Amino acid sequence: MDLNPIWLTLKLAGITNVLLLAIGLPVAWWLSRGRSIFKVILEAIITMPLVLPPSVLGFYLLLAFSPQHGMGKWLQQTFDVQFVFSFKGLVLASVIYSMPFMLGPIKSALQQLPVSLSQASYSLGKSRWQTFIHILLPNIKPSLLTAIVLTFAHTLGEFGVVLMIGGNIPNVTRVASIAVYDSVEQMDYSTANAYSLILFAITFILVVSVFVFNKYRLKSPLE
């Protein structure tokens, strides 16, 4: 059995997680502070992948980044970057597709912290950044872990969106979920079963780890 789709999937999930953590923490913090019509619209856009069929999202990403049209053409001509049918494209699609899974738990955990915690820190002369690092972040640890695991597990299982933007190029865009589909198409059920079992096992271990880590707080990964 070719293990490359598994490594590619883990690499994709890892990179997506790191990028989403870097983007998600400040954005979730900003969204958790007060309401405005702009924030509501942005939140709705970020949440769209939760309800939109992955193939629809993949189709629009394919159009947007196609080297024959607008933005994709400009990116290729200016920076020599091509997102369609490349690993970079998979990362971009995964970041967009999994964003609500990272942002949702973090934002809701930050909103649940009493505002007086930040105020107490400010009154001690601490900046917003110091308050975020020393007070807010440590107190949302269970939700942060939940967000990381959900994002990782969700990226492992992506199919429609990665197929649309990445296709099925061995060692480049052929991730495990596509390898499963490909094997079934070729009636190779034992290979499909092997890929599926590995994905199942990784996801199960991740979810159980969150349950164990959050045991004392009685918080399930689905909260």
Place this chain on the structure above:
Amino acid sequence: MIRIDIEKKLKTYQGKQVLKIAGQFERGSITKIYGPSGAGKTTFLKVVAGFLQPEKGNIVVDDIIWLDTVSKISLPPQQRMAGFVFQDYALFPNMAVLEHLQYATKDAAWIDRLLAIGQLETLTTHKPEYLSGGQQQRLAILRALATKPKLLLMDEPFSALDPKMKAELIGELQLLFKELGTTVFIVSHNPQELEGLAENELMIP
């Protein structure tokens, strides 16, 4: 000297009303603030600390303008550094007793003294969830004092303390306030408990 003259709109269950407070307070003075629930006592403290912005007014502390809505000056809470004892304590769940004080100051001798005043020396490694209500309240007071603030704002600071502990702590705090020259505003539902501590009073109707 602290000069305060503010107007802030309040939304209460009785409808909209305006909180208007004006007064001058000597440096080192202790003022008790009382009035009915929803009158705006906590709001007043939060405006002074810089957590809330009033529609109109100014606050001048020792000739430094903290707030002037006309010239659009409003120092952030980090620059005002008014000590604040929150009604809900606002203790940091991730920090033990000693860490709360170390987060506020690096002065180890001052931390030791505060721990002795609050009788929390034996509980330094305990996180808030393992402290009683009274111990949590004392920690909230100590944390607010850790920065040696010029101005201390206390919102129902003694509500969870038993009478003996309250009397002992008030005695210690009186000495400390005098030593630091701290000006203090204390919100209380029970003004009698502050007899002998506060020389001024401010009634919010």
